[in-house]
Amino acid sequence: MDFEFSEQQRMVRDMVRAFAAERLRPGAGARDASGEFPADIFRELGELGLLGMMTPEAYGGAGTETLAYLLAIEEIARADASVAVGVSVTNSVCQWPIAHFGSEELKGRVLPPLARGEVLGGIMLTEPGAGSDLASLRTTYRRDGDRFLLSGSKVWITNAGIGAFFVVLATRDTALGAKGISAFVLDARQPGVLVQPREKKMGLRSSVTAAVMLEDAVVPAANLLGSEGEGMKVALATLDHSRLGIAAQAIGVAQAALDEALTYAKQREQFGRPIIEHEAVGFRLADMDAELEAARWLTYRAAWLSQHPGRLSRTSAQAKLVASETVNRIVAAAVQVHGGYGYSREFAVERLYRDARVTTIYEGTSEVQRMVIARALRTMATTATD
Template sequence: MNFVLTQEQTDIRKMVREFAEKSVAPTAAERDEKEYFPREIFAAMGELGILGIPYPEEYGGVGSDFVSYAIAVEEISRVCASTGIGLSVHTSLCSWPIFHYGAEEQKQKYLRPLASGNKLGAFGLTEPNAGTDASAGSATAVKDGGSYILNGTKVFNTNGGEAEIEVIFAATDKAAGLKGLSAFIVEKGTPGFTFGKKEIKMGIRSSVQRELIFENCRVPAANLLGKEGEGFKIAMTTLDGGRIGIAAQAVGIAQSALEHAIKYAKERIQFGKPITGNQAISFMLADMATKVDAARLLTYRAAYNKSNHLPYSKEAAMAKLFASDAAVAVTADAVQVFGGYGYSREYPVERLMRDAKITQIYEGTNQAMRMVIAGSILR
C-alpha cells in the first residue's frame, strides 16, 4: 500500500494549485458577493486540460486518473468552492456517463468537446417533487418517429444555462416506474428547451443553479444515452462517481479553513502571546487537521478504486459522508478560532462555512449516504 502520489499526480496538483491561486482566488470573494458565474475561468481550465483530466486523449482528455481529478477539484475548491462544483459536475456527472454508456458517435460528438474544454456540461435529474426519490419525477420522453418529445422541469441544475450539453433523465414508460426511466443528451438551444429561475443561495454563490424547462422539446433518437429503461442505472452509477467530486470539494474547503485558522492563530495575540499557546485553540486545530487528513484519505481511496475498476459505490458514499461532515465542522471551528472577526465578511472563513453546508446535501444527502453504506455492509 503506497500513500505517496505518483509524479503525474504531484505535477497535476502543482499545476492546478498555481492556476487556482493566480486565476481563481483573486476574484473569489467578489464573485461570491455578486453571484457571478466565471465562464472565463472555465475556458482557461479547458485550455489547461483541467476539464478532461480522467478521460483518454483520443476523446480530447488528458489521459490521467480519477485521483488526479479529485486532486484538481480539491485544489480549485480550496480557493473557490463555487468553481470546484462546476468542475465536478462537468467532469463527473456529464462527461462520465457519455464516456461510460455512450456510443462511439456520441463520444466523438459530445465527450470530445467536453473533455477538451470547448463546451461545458451539466446533469438534470432533480425535479421539484423528486429529490432523493428519483421515482417521483414527472418528466417524460415520448418516442415520435426518429425523435423523442421531452416535457417536464428540472431544478437545482448546476451549470444550467451556461452548459452547452446536458444529460437529462425522463420517463419513456411511466408505468414501469424506475425501470422506465431513460437518459438523453440534450444540447442548449434545442427548440423547446428553456431556462427558468436562477437560485439565490446561502453558499456556492458564484456557481449557477437554474431551472430547466422542456416544452415539447424534440431530441433526436440518436441522443438516447444507453438503452430505453437504463436511465436509473445510469443516474445512480454516475452519482456514485460524482460523490468523489463532492468529497474532494469538501476536502478543499476544509483544507482552506484549516490553513486560515492556523495562520490567524499564530498571528493573533491575546494575554501577551499567540492564541496557539492556548491549549483550547491548539487542540481544536489538531482535531481539525485530523478530520481533514482522514477525509482526504477516504476520498483518494474511492478515486483510486474507480480508476482501478474496483468497487467504489460504498467507498464514495463513505468519503462524501465523512468529508462533508468534516468540512462543516472544520469551517465552523475556523470561524470560532477567528472569534468575532470570523463572522465578518472581511475574512474568508465565513464564506467557507457557508459553502461547506451544501456538501452534506447535494448528489445524495448524508442520510442517503448512510442508506448506501448500510445497504452495502448488510447484504
C-alpha cells in the same frame, strides 16, 4: 501499499495549485459578492485541459485517472468552491456517463467540444417532487420517429443557461417506476429548453443554478445513454463515481479553512500570547487537522478503488459522507477560532462556512449516503479489510 503520488498526480496537483493561487484565490471573495459567473476563468481552465480530465484522449480529453482529477478539484475548491462545482459537474456527471454509456458516434460528436472546454455540460436529475427519491421523477419522454421529445420540470440545475450538453433522466411512463426511466444527452441550446431565473443561494454564489422547463425538447435517438429503461443504472453508476468529486471539494474547502484558522491563531493575541498557545485553541486546530487528514485519505483510497469495478459504491458513499460532514465541522471551528472576525465578510472563513454547507446535500444527502452504505452492509458478513 503505497501512499506516494504518481508523477502525473503530482504534476496535476502542482499545476492546479499554482493556477489556483494566481488566478482563482485573489478574486474569490469578489465573485462571491457579485455572483458573477467567471466565463474567462473557465476558458483558461479549458485551455489547461481541466474541463475534460477523465475523458479519453481519443475524444479530446486528458485521459487522467480518478485521483488526479480529485487532486485538481481539491486545489480548485481550496481557492474557490464555486468554480470547483462547475468544473466537477462538466467533468464527472456529464462527460463521465457519456464516455461510459454513450455510443461511439455520440461520444465522437459531443465529447470533444466538452473536453476541450469549448462548451460546458451538466446533469438534470432533480425535480420539484423527486430529489433523494429519484425513481419518482415525472419528466416524460416519447418517441417521435428518429428522435425523443422530453417534457417536464427539472430544478437545481448547475450550469443551466451556461452549459450546452446535459445528461437528462426521463420516464416513458410513471407507472413503470424505475424500469421506465432512460438517460439522454440533451443539447440545451434549443427552444424547448426554458431556463428559469437563477437561484439566490447561501453559498457557491458565482456558480449558476436554475430550474429548467422542458417543453417537447428534442433529443436525437442516437443520444440515448445505454438502452431504454437503463436510466437509473446510468445515474447510480455516475453518482457512485461523481460523489468522489464532492468529497474532494469538501476537502479543499476544509484545507482552506484550516489554513485560515492556523494563520489567524498564530497572529491574534489575547491574554498576552498568540491564541494558538491557549490549549483549547491548539486542541481545536489539532482536531481539525486530524479529521481533515482522515477524510482526505478515505477519499484517495476510494479513488483507487474506482479503478476496480463493482467495489466502489460503499466506499465512495463513505468518503462523501465523512468528507462533507467533516468540512462542516471544520469551517464552524475555523469561524470560532476567528472570534467575531469570523462573522465578518472581511475574512475568508465566512465564505468558506457558507460554501461548505451544500456538500452534505447535493449528489446525495448524508442520509442517502448512509442508505447506500447500509444497503451494502446488508450483504456483507464482515467489514474487515481483505
